[in-house]
Amino acid sequence: MGLESLTRSTWADITKSYSPSQIDVVGTLAVQLIFFWALSGIYILLDILFPHYSHPHKLQPRLKQPTLPELRECFWMVARNQMLSTLIHVGIYAVLHLFRLPPSLRFDAALPSLAECIREISLSMLMREVFFYYSHRILHHPSIYPRIHKTHHRFTAPVALAAQYAHPIEHLVANILPIVLPSLILRSHIVTFWIFLAIELAETTTVHSGYDFLHGAAKMHDLHHEKFVVNYGTLGLLDWVHGTGGKSARKHMAESR
Template identity: 50%
Template sequence: MLDILSSPWATIVATYSPRKIEFFGTLLIQLIFFWLPAIAYTSLDTLLPAFSARHKLQPAPKQPTAAEIKHCTLIALRNQAQSILTSLALIALAALTARPSRFRITTTLPTLPELTRDLALCGLLRELIFYPTHRLLHTPRLYRAVHKVHHEFTAPVAMAAQYAHPVEQFVANTLPIALPPVLLGAHIVTMWVFLAGMLVETATVHSGYDFLGGVARKHDAHHERFTVHYGVFGLLDWALGTDGKGRKRKGD
């Protein structure tokens, strides 16, 4: 697969500046890999109502209304616009200070071993950044001021993945995904693959459906109970006793 893409990728790098490649490529990934799955999950109620009803994790009385989903979509659009403008501002700042792109943009694609290694490291770093950030947002003061917005959806839908206070959008939704590939000095394509995967993941775990191997159950439980499943992959939830299995945490 990487061999097939090598020639067109080399042409792109030879034709466009690194800054254009970084900005427009990242924009395209954000638009495709969040909105397509989010719209698909949200449309199931209309397109396949019987299938949707069978697989909903939460009962009908808890489901958001059409008006609430519309409001959620508008907030998600605002937050994605915020992320896009943040990316544009960082690229513009780098241009003004004559600094290179934060990612490697070369005519060659990353090798499969490099891609696999960096994606695994990015996933681990995201867990290490997101878990404590998410736990911090559940402290009383920050919950009331910031995180309560996201938890308005006790029965989450895919669009609610980016339904958040602007502060949370930056510190919990953007930084834990953007920082790992930056810290690793990853290839831009590696960053895009990681970003695409995380966008599909967050839309999926907020979908409210059980037909996806149960991946939405844990985050659905978090929205219902608030005190379990703070992480992305469950590693730190398991280690720190917040995986909902009743084990005591250290210091309890």
């Protein structure tokens, strides 16, 4: 049996043996464990284990880096946020079960095709850009920023773990919904959603890492944490449309030198 056949057979067995709620909750936690927690740990350990490799890629000076107590606080806040989102996740399935409603994602025994994955992940990325950009801009409104979003901006020199260091309301509105809603709207296969989630977690962890490994992406988001008024989006499309990226970002970068 080839690897592809084995994978499809294994997935078919999983869908027969477990309920959609079990598959979704456990699988989503596994994706977060690998692409957020493990990747964050790797970025944090780079400074300790491979300083000669990591230091040339560091975006901000050592004096601005978070202290060990700040990293511990960051860890517990992120853990709390993820516990909250997991409880909501389980609660939604409890409500669906109570009212005998089907899940919004698909749990077909057949895995999605490559073409389907590419199409739906591409559309999800575009939708996520819209949802995240505008929710992020709203969080920067003067009447909201001090109460909610200021928490995330505590780290002016962010580290990977700080990608989800946020007020619980922000975590739900700006971190979770912009990633979950596109897949719900498209009624994606759960595996397609997991791939999209993995991509987005790897992206946000990397741009918050403090290292410029993505040809400028981390540098642009790092500038947002430093200046606050540029680079609100993820892809840069809506920053270009609204004039909050590109020339505006370069102007702030020139002023900071």
